[in-house]
Amino acid sequence: MDTQIKGRVALVTGASQGIGEAIARALHREGVKVALLARNAERLGRVVDDLGDGALAVGGDVMSAKSLAAAIKTAEATLGPIDIAVNNAGGVISSTGGLFRPFDEVPDEDWQATWEFNVLSAVRVARALAPKMAERGWGRIINISSESGVQPDPIGIEYGAAKGALNILSKGLAKAYAEKGVLVNVVSPAFVDTQTLRDVLAQQEGAEALSRDDLATYFLAGFRPNIGVGRPCRPEDVAAAVVFLASEGAAFVTGTNLRVDGGSVTTL
Structure with a gap:
């Protein structure tokens, strides 16, 4: 498939590892110039060094409006106007x-911080970039959500609620900017085998005798029994969906939630 995005400029937040790194690599393979944003400068540097020309490490914190604005300014000054924004940090x-944690153990400040991390960070990116994309008549904003945004768990409710809000934000932005050539979509993965997931699973009962590579597969049946394809999601699966939504092949797709969940969500 010819994605027709070679030469475009992308910003990927939370890009130093896991899903964000996979997205940055996939876009770079399509000839996109990619600004990778994250707080961990050392990890970012390793990824950018591996990618080479057309990749830029931009240190920044999506929880800080000032830091995020400075990061976007640096990225555009170096690579050019940003055409594709992937809000992966969350x-x-x-x-x-x-x-x-159970609902009654989550304090107010954690609800607020989790909401800001997942929702307000995307608001800031969109507010900075969507109007300029609209002026140029072309843009893609792709927000990384979660199956928890439509099928929440009985624990970690603050996370599911934040991802649900991100989905609604995305739909509203899609309606606001579609006629101006800016398409806004969501990718919602499930049970992605990342280092973060392995860290969580390593703390669960039954993990003691398992290698870190086997954790996600072992806990698949218990944590996500409805994943019909029989394996955890890989970061590359999410990245492939992002590349499609960024491409000209998705020129008539906006306001949608592309679930990369192996069938985990039990409704259409």
Whole structure:
């Protein structure tokens, strides 16, 4: 498939590892110039060094409006106007150490921080870039959500609620900018085998005798029994969906939630 995005410029947040790194690599293979944004400069540097020409490491924190604005300014000054924005940064913010806690154990400040990490960070990126994309008549904003945004778990409810809000934000932006050539979509993965997931699973009962490479597969049946394809999601699966939504092949796709979940969500 000819994606027809060679020469475009992309910003990928949370790009130093896992899903974000896979997205940055996939876009770079399509000839896109990619600004990789994250807080961990050392990890970013390793990825960018491996990618070579057309990749830029931009240190920044999506939780800080000032830091994010400076990062976007640096990226555009170096690579040119950003055509594709991938809001991948997100997750659970916990002041207690536990990532997936019962509802009554999550304090207000963690609800607020998790919402800001997953939703307000994407708001800031879109606010900075969507109007300029509209002026040029072409743009893609792709927000990485989660199956939890439509099929929440009984624990980690603050995370599912934030991803649900991200989905609604994306739909509203899609309606606001479609006629101006800016397409906004969501990719919602399930049970992605990343280092973060392995860290969480390593703390579960039954993980003691398992290698880190076997953790996700072992816990698949218990944590995500409806994944019909029989394996965890890979970061590259998510990246492939992002490349499609960024491509000219998806020129008539906006306001959609592309679920990369192996069948985990049980409704259409």
